[in-house]
Amino acid sequence: MSHPLPRQKNLRADTAWVIYQVLEQGKSTRECLAQVQRRHQGKDNAWIQEMSLGVFRHLPILQHWLRQLLDNPLKGKKKVVEHLILLGLYQMAFSRVSTHAAVSETVNAAPYLGAMSLKGLVNAILRNFERQSLKDQKIDNPIIKSGLPKWLFKKLETAYGDELGPLVDNMNQKAPIWLRVNLLEVSRGAFCQQLDDLGVTYTLPDAQSAGIILTSRVDITAIPGFQEGWFAVQDGAAQxxxxxxxxxxxxxxxxxxxxxxxxxxxxxxxxxxxxxxxxxxxxxxxxxxxxxxxxxxxxxxxxxxxxxxxxxxxxxxxxxxxxxxxxxxxxxxxxxxxxxxxxxxxxxxxxxxxxxxxxxxxxxxxxxxxxxxxxxxxxxxxxxxxxxxxxxxxxxxxxxxxxxxxxxxxxxxxxxxxxxxxxxxxxxxxxxxxxxxx
Structure with a gap:
């Protein structure tokens, strides 16, 4: 069952809606984020993106916890609340959000999703998660630990065997931003000087003569030469x-x-x-x-x-x-x-x-x-x-x-x-x- 975007904006309700659309409706994150982020400003938009992508990275462990805390799966229009709870669990286990804010703000988001009657359930589940110290529970199942769907884990296990552990670890890291300098317009050295002047830190790869790996966060469009075509964003492998x-x-x-x-x-x-x-x-x-x-x-x-x-x-x-x-x-x-x-x-x-x-x-x-x-x-x-x-x-x-x-x-x-x-x-x-x- 599809679920409409909440009528009134709310940070956590909108994030839960994105998670629901991807997991239940098969929509792409980019498409859903674009709809939601029109309603919010800078820092809030970054938060929505960070939290929704975080849930996707850690979904198997979040679902594992949810199954222990929720007696019966929610159905129909209430299903979206499961995704709100997953967001709450992610904040408590993996983010810098304080436990108090994670619980109270997630509970307060339920009415925005048409689930006023489920505020008590959301509150009870998040408090039980903290009370039972589930975050510290040892997980032995390698598929749950991997953060991958079972079918993909099995295919990678068959293909890569002993290399699987490091491969999965790398798949769960955040990817760096690579630039490719347009050497028809500017030399890499001259472009790096512009980055130095801005205080942007970076490293230079060996195999890509036009490549730069950014090591500090920066608004790409604010880097000198963006409009003039001095560089493009492109991963090193694609280069x-x-x-x-x-x-x-x-x-x-x-x-x-x-x-x-x-x-x-x-x-x-x-x-x-x-x-x-x-x-x-x-x-x-x-x-x-x-x-x-x-x-x-x-x-x-x-x-x-x-x-x-x-x-x-x-x-x-x-x-x-x-x-x-x-x-x-x-x-x-x-x-x-x-x-x-x-x-x-x-x-x-x-x-x-x-x-x-x-x-x-x-x-x-x-x-x-x-x-x-x-x-x-x-x-x-x-x-x-x-x-x-x-x-x-x-x-x-x-x-x-x-x-x-x-x-x-x-x-x-x-x-x-x-x-x-x-x-x-x-x-x-x-x-x-x-x-x-x-």
Missing amino acids: LAATYLQPQAGDNILDCCAAPGGKTGHIFEIQPDIGHCTALDADETRLLRVKENMQRLQHTPTIITGDALEPGTWWNGEQYDRILLDAPCSATGVIRRHPDIRWLRKASDIEALADLQSRILDTMWSLLKPGGTLLYATCSILPQENVDQIKHFLSRTGDAQLSTLTDGESTQKPGRQILPGEQQMDGFYYARLIKSLH
């Missing part, structure tokens, strides 16, 4: 795409599934003399972001709305020298950045995504020139979408050859799998393929 693609002067390039355009912009920045670049995406709304970013960064791709599986509706018939295929995927590699992904994805999605990726790969391959390069990319950490996908493609595609990105690659283990937290990057996968000349 490898344009480098791995190796664009050359005069190339005809397709960036397939291009939104929001970070990789498109980077292609121009490392090879300003490319012949032509097409940015393709099926989502017209997300392409608006590509247009905005390209205008700000002063790059000039041809931007097309189109389905990668239906090139007949948008392709001009000229084969491409290079194709970047950033395929639709589970986004399991960016869970630390978008914790709601854990609860929006289902086990059945992976099979469907792997099938879609396979069909897009075959279609894009037919648009590539002999001798051309296709770079396959996902922000997933599941082998089914990555190494297995490329193994199957190589076995069925006679004119495809693997072009290695790392020393340890082979046709039996193709591509580079980056795990979340590796060199402070998001989880990402790349495989580079060359089309034979004959």
Whole structure:
């Protein structure tokens, strides 16, 4: 049952509504936060975001506690109150909010959700949580401790075995903000001087020559050069795409599934003399972001709305020298950045995504020139979408050859799998393929 946004704004009621919409209605956090945050100001908006994402990060343990404290699940219109209680438990166990404020303000939020009669229940559950010291209860179940849904935990356990513990720890960390300096406009050194003058702290990564990792919080749009296109926000793993693609002067390039355009912009920045670049995406709304970013960064791709599986509706018939295929995927590699992904994805999605990726790969391959390069990319950490996908493609595609990105690659283990937290990057996968000349 859907639940309308509370008529009157209230910090905790609105946050509980966001949590309810994501967990019960399958809506994205971004969409729900946008609706709620129009009603609030700066600090309150930051609080709503921090608390709702915190609940998604710790959901299994919060639900474990709730099951011990609530005799019977709430149903119908009352269901949203469970999400208010989860928010209360999160504040008491994981946030800086005082216990007194967490209890009293969460109880006072119930009427805003049409649940005046349940104030007593909310109060009793939160006070029992404190009285029983559940926060200090030892949890032995590794799935509950992981903060992940059972299906995803099992898949990662199968894929990564002994590496699972550190992987899960990294998936639960907050991701740093990376910038990519537009070296056509400013040198990294000169840009860093601007950050120094502002008192913004940062580190410089080894593998990304235009990359900067911010170590202090800052309003991105207030950094000098934002409007002039001196930099873009882009994770370090995504910054490898344009480098791995190796664009050359005069190339005809397709960036397939291009939104929001970070990789498109980077292609121009490392090879300003490319012949032509097409940015393709099926989502017209997300392409608006590509247009905005390209205008700000002063790059000039041809931007097309189109389905990668239906090139007949948008392709001009000229084969491409290079194709970047950033395929639709589970986004399991960016869970630390978008914790709601854990609860929006289902086990059945992976099979469907792997099938879609396979069909897009075959279609894009037919648009590539002999001798051309296709770079396959996902922000997933599941082998089914990555190494297995490329193994199957190589076995069925006679004119495809693997072009290695790392020393340890082979046709039996193709591509580079980056795990979340590796060199402070998001989880990402790349495989580079060359089309034979004959």
